[in-house]
Amino acid sequence: MIDKNISSCATAVADIKDGDTVMIGGFGEAGSPIELIHALIDHGAKDLTVINNNTGSGRVGLAALIENNQVAKMICSYPRTANSLVFPELYRNNKIQLELVPQGTLAERIRAGGAGVPAFYTKTSVGTPLAKGKEIRNFDGHDYVMERSLKADFALIKAKCADRYGNLIFNKTARNFAPIMAMAATNTLVQVNQVVALGDINPEHVVTPGIFVNRIIEVANPQQESQLVKDGVVYPPMNKVAGE
């Protein structure tokens, strides 16, 4: 019998190893799997390569994972945002690597990783510093840059609903990178607001078919990143310096 439900985020992330590549869903806070990220902080795996569009904000979620020195390298398109404090400081001090990728190329590299395409060509970044060192090739009179696919050992994503097969639906623009990351990771871990019965999701409405999902963890009332940042929350709490 297929039942991808896992009892806790801690159990779900338990086999993430030092040095693994981890894709983390979300665009800003929309779709950010805060509870799974915090479980990964508790778990402690280090030297991770993390793929996310940004680098988190405040001192929770992805930013906290970075602050906790678990991330050796970020692959992202926009590492600085409002309330992004952790990454810029580490980056300026050469304590974290950055592979900067245009957002659409990042998405397509992930999609290619999931679709069994090792490399593809795109016009994006031709003639810019981000094409440096990459193969340029002319097709039909236009220059394109060759980009390699991205895969991951784990994907940590958030969805609205799942059934026990792992079929997923999302909420509005929180969908963003999750469906393609689910395709590109060996192990896809999904925190969902609600687990529903098999058949409750109309087969026409499934966004991510269960074949791309390995573990489901129901987190009925997930925390909201912006609220945590507003409240000055620091994760893990012990990282908070006395007197702060």
Next chain:
Amino acid sequence: MIDKNISSCATAVADIKDGDTVMIGGFGEAGSPIELIHALIDHGAKDLTVINNNTGSGRVGLAALIENNQVAKMICSYPRTANSLVFPELYRNNKIQLELVPQGTLAERIRAGGAGVPAFYTKTSVGTPLAKGKEIRNFDGHDYVMERSLKADFALIKAKCADRYGNLIFNKTARNFAPIMAMAATNTLVQVNQVVALGDINPEHVVTPGIFVNRIIEVANPQQESQLVKDGVVYPPMNKVAGE
């Protein structure tokens, strides 16, 4: 104001020119836009390159378009099926060209055409006659073949519902090639069973966003290819030889 509704299939296909490339949706009869194809037969554009997974069956729809000598070249994965009579005879007599493409490569080439990717690499067909003359390249110890994208001047597809923006939903496995063909064609013509009001399709359930659709034609009760074949229908009727 945006209203992509067109009054008739005849009007919708009127600007298809001799020599155009036309993608036609459907996998067998599921999703085959019979009424649009018949309008194209009435219209008469010739020397077409047609992209479809098959070559039609009986003497209606795509098979009839081929029989009517409008197709110079087929790009498809499986040109012979049960009740496929027209193509094999023309092919054996060198009256039609065939570019045979593995089904998944066909799909990915179309998707690439729609996604602005001029070429990509795939393992499919490596070491087989279908890779002949194509670039083979090794990534991470495995050989891949380079495949070019496919685009079209027109796509003729069938959907279940549309709104005036051109947002589409499909019925079951009749979805097949339609969403990617809609992306890859300059002009996407869609026959739909029902046109609904704006907002009647849940934004979470839209399969093909309206940006990929140019013209909608409501065909409330489309003909079913298998029924036509069973009934011995020939299109256009005048092609039926006396005494048949």
Next chain:
Amino acid sequence: MNQSVSKAAQENAKNAKPERDMQQVGWNREQMAKRCAQDIEDGSYVNLGIGIPEKVAQYVPDGREVIYHTENGLLGMGTAPSEDELDPDLINAGKKPVTAIPGASYFHHGDSFAMIRGNHIDVCVLGAMQVSAKGDLANWSTGAADAIPAVGGAMDLVAGVKTIYIITQHTTKNGEAKILPECTFPLTGQGVVSRIYSDLAVIDVTAQGLVLTELAPEVSFEYVQARTGVELINALG
């Protein structure tokens, strides 16, 4: 897959041509499918080819939940429909009417073959015209000049699915070997086959060569070897 064999094939497969018994020897079609079904694990995502492979679904042992993929855009394919359920828009890759189980999902061809190409399907069971000692598969064309070439999704499946099982008669109707040192027909894929379920035996493709791991009842290793174009390793003796 077209399992018929051309004149060219008959002339090429010269390795072993004992007379084929008219009487039933070894497993019949149902039994081959049943034997293969034993190796479909609980929780697998499986794509079944047209013909005998389709029958595998009927024989998966009780207690195992298996999800069937059909490359025309459905995960969670069910059994054939009743008259009432029949919908010409709900078909399988063989263009036959099917049903969808609770927990199914529909998607377009691009996404469907991303599943295949991206190594997400666990097992694909296909028929064969020829299999080589290295696991090369030929099952789409005899290479005959007058044939209408047609490949469908076969090349994508063998290139992308994690494990490829072959169900095939051990020899052609005329008794020629289908398991050969090299395929003489055009390939579907190189080194893609993991295991062969024939009417006579179960044979694994390994780095050491073809290993016979199981014999049909009342069939001897020698009987199988005599009908095989390459030397088999006998794991039973």
Next chain:
Amino acid sequence: MNQSVSKAAQENAKNAKPERDMQQVGWNREQMAKRCAQDIEDGSYVNLGIGIPEKVAQYVPDGREVIYHTENGLLGMGTAPSEDELDPDLINAGKKPVTAIPGASYFHHGDSFAMIRGNHIDVCVLGAMQVSAKGDLANWSTGAADAIPAVGGAMDLVAGVKTIYIITQHTTKNGEAKILPECTFPLTGQGVVSRIYSDLAVIDVTAQGLVLTELAPEVSFEYVQARTGVELINALG
């Protein structure tokens, strides 16, 4: 887009440095957005960058229906939400809360950038740090050594959208020209800009060079030319 300008930029842009009037000359931010909005055609699919470009949506003339794309996965973006409508899962590319109009659709990042890369979006309006005579655009980085590089979707947009409009102050805060023979900052894209809407003028990028087609009220061609790093073609006189 970060519109601040580094020391390096100040040193590099030596072509034209007249004193900037403290008093308002030419169009203000709202007027620039309004002028640009006149050129957004009925039925267009439009992506608006952060900052002044966002304001364009407010000024599209009545009677035109325009559909806004935001690259984080929404076609049919509406106005800012009321308190009641606010949903942190419904945001734009600038991570600000938005709404969705009837007829909207959600999709994932792969599909969203397929729309962009595949030339399906008609118009993108962006800010600029520098624009060259050939329509090269620099709007993502000053190239300063200590800057945290961040590109977002800018390179994808300029490479994939059919028409790129730029709304920008004609000069930097220090009065240096932003329209230059060559961009000195790292490029976002080569030869991608179609038209520039500055506070002083509307300028088209053509094969013949930069063509001034319109002047802000009370602004002379000579005034604009003096603040531009390349020779302009005057289409008005």
